[in-house]
Amino acid sequence: MPVRTDCTSVADCDSKLPLQGDAVTGAVESRVDLSTEIPGPAGPIRLAHPILPASGTFGYGEEFEPFVDPGVFAGIIGKSISRERRVGNPPPRTAETPAGMLNSIGLQNPGLAAFVESYLPRMAQYGVPVIVNIVGRTLEDYVELARALDVEPAVAGFELNVSCPNVKEGLQFGRDPGATRDLVAAVRAQTRLPLIAKLTPNVTDIGEQAIAAAEGGADCLSLVNTVMGMSVDWRTRRSRLGTATGGLSGPAIRPLALRMVWEASRAVSIPICGIGGITRPEHVLEFMVVGASTVQVGTHLFRDPACLTRWLGEIEAMLTEEGVQSIRDIVGTFVPPAPRVP
Structure with a gap:
């Protein structure tokens, strides 16, 4: 059964993703060079293509094994890891919204020790780079996490979660x-x-934040995280989440995310990973045109976890039609309209 990927809500979709069946495996052999990389002082993370799963939407890979081979992604970014175990926010933790969803998970995770012992070894078996998303309550938490994980051979890089709206x-x-x-x-x-x-x-000037991160030594920026939002039941006068606010994701935020990726790309020279509302292969290319060299898919994986097994071939076909030999050639090629003459 085909699955629509252009839905703006569950209600307007003609079909539901099957929740049972064999896992989908295998990447697409490409005639177009889809490879890219994330730089670093000790050498880059080389990626076969630009698409990664967004942290917090893909578990640690194992959760999606019944539906897709996690190794089809260019790399694996798991849920945020903190020094100590976190139980997260009270339920309900998700609420559907027009063209998106709100979440208030609260960074539930097993903690550093359990992650290294039980989760990281399995993530390493997928055959793609493992990027660990780390989060802390204090600067010292981040430092200790980086120090402890830096010596783990399975860790290819870090994503610093300095932007979660739920904590x-x-x-x-x-x-x-x-x-x-x-x-x-x-x-x-x-x-x-x-x-x-x-x-x-959730800032007034994304360029200022991008410059600050680059000055601190970041090799790459990923943006955007979720947008602060609310969903309220007027009859009960209560939130539809277990917290008053949550993080909005999905197609509703894509125009905002595109704008912020474009603004950040004009502010800094380091690579950008675009995130926000990607539900079609064309959206991957849109983010790259405005300045992203990689992207992350998040909320869409909840309804179509095997989307990438189709998208790579579709992206290759679109680039071939345009005469593009390397996907890197389209990065930052957006041409803004000429200023109006008064």
């Missing part, structure tokens, strides 16, 4: 350029592996 410390770091710069610099001192800073859209 106070996420916005505390993510909205303050000085705090962002200091945090990135502190982690940079602990590792020569590629370092990605994940930025929040």
Whole structure:
């Protein structure tokens, strides 16, 4: 049964994704060069193509094995890891919205020790680079996480979660350029592996945040994380989440994400990983045209976890039709309209 990938809500989709059946496996052999990389002081993370799963939407890979081979992605980015185990926010943790969803997971995770012992070894078996998303309540938490994980052979790089809207410390770091710069610099001192800073859209000037992260030593930026939002039941006068607010994701935020990726790409020279509302292969290329060299797919994986097994071939076909030999050639090629003459 074909699965629509252009839905703006569950209600407007003609078909549902089967929840049972064999896992889909295998990447597409490409005639177009889809490869890219994330730079780092000790050498880059080389990726077969530009598409990664967004942290928090793909578990640690194992959860999606019944539906897709996690190794079809260019790399694996698991849920955020903190020094100590976190139980997360109270339920309900998700709420559907027009063209998207709200979540308030609260960074539930097993903690550093359990991650290294039980989760990281399995992630390493997928045959693609493992990028560990780390989060902390204090700068020292991030430093200790980077120091501990830097010695793990399975770890290819880090993504710093300084932007989660569902916990106070996420916005505390993510909205303050000085705090962002200091945090990135502190982690940079602990590792020569590629370092990605994940930025929040809940700021007035994304370019300022991008510059701060780059000055701190980030090798790449990922943006955007979810947008602060609410969903309220007027009859009960209560939130539809277990918290008052949550993070909005899905197609609703794609125009905002495209704009912020474009603005960030004009502010810094380091690579950008675009995130926000990708539901079609064309959206991958849109993000790349405005300045992203890689992308992450998140919310869409909940309804179509095997989408990538089709998208790579479709992306290759679109690029071939346009005479593009390497996907890197389209990065940052957006041509803004000419200014109006008064």
